[in-house]
Amino acid sequence: MKKISEIFYSVQGEGFYTGTPAVFVRFSGCNLKCSFCDTEHQEGAWMSNEEIVEAVKAFPARHIVITGGEPGLFLDDKLIKLLKDEGCFIQIETNGARKLPEGIDWITCSPKEGGGSAGAYR
Numbered sequence: 213m214k215k216i217s218e219i220f221y222s223v224q225g226e227g228f229y230t231g232t233p234a235v236f237v238r239f240s241g242c243n244l245k246c247s248f249c250d251t252e253h254q255e256g257a258w259m260s261n262e263e264i265v266e267a268v269k270a271f272p273a274r275h276i277v278i279t280g281g282e283p284g285l286f287l288d289d290k291l292i293k294l295l296k297d298e299g300c301f302i303q304i305e306t307n308g309a310r311k312l313p314e315g316i317d318w319i320t321c322s323p324k325e326g327g328g329s330a331g332a333y334r
Contacts, residue, residue: 214286215240215256216264221271227320229303233273237264239280239287243309244324251281261291269298276300284310292316 217240224232240256242249259267268276276295278287284306292315295302303318312319 213258213260214264214291216259217251217253217256217281219264219267221273224275224277224303229275229318232275234275234277234303235268235271235273236277236279237268237283239278239283239285241285242280242282242307243285244282244307246324249281253281261288261294264291265294265298268295268300274298274300275303277303277305278316279305282307282310284308284312287313289313289315 217238219235219237221233221235224230224234238251240251240253242251242253283304287304292302292313296315301317302315303320304312304316305320305322306312307324308321309323
């Protein structure tokens with residue numbers, strides 16, 4: 213089970229994929245405590261990988277932005293495979309402090325002070 217802050221449909225507003233319709237999966241929980249964080253880590257629902265995929269499928273986009281908190285703490289090979297089986301392109305926004313599973317199509321790394329690693333790695 214994974215604690216999910218929210219899953220919603222929007223348009224990517226930053227980076228290389230700006231303007232791309234996407235489903236955002238925001239994990240709750242992080243290894244850092246940044247003062248500017250926009251995730252309410254006390255909030256959220258516990259969801260299985262299958263429940264997350266079903267929620268994603270309710271939206272028309274297959275560009276998925278995995279964000280948080282720090283999704284690298286929770287993302288696993290099984291969820292990546294289930295999303296890929298649905299034809300999803302997987303983008304992650306990470307602080308780069310945790311090893312990420314294989315199969316992610318686009319990594320946006322935003323290192324934070326005290327985050328350990330200088331970048332995402334596999």
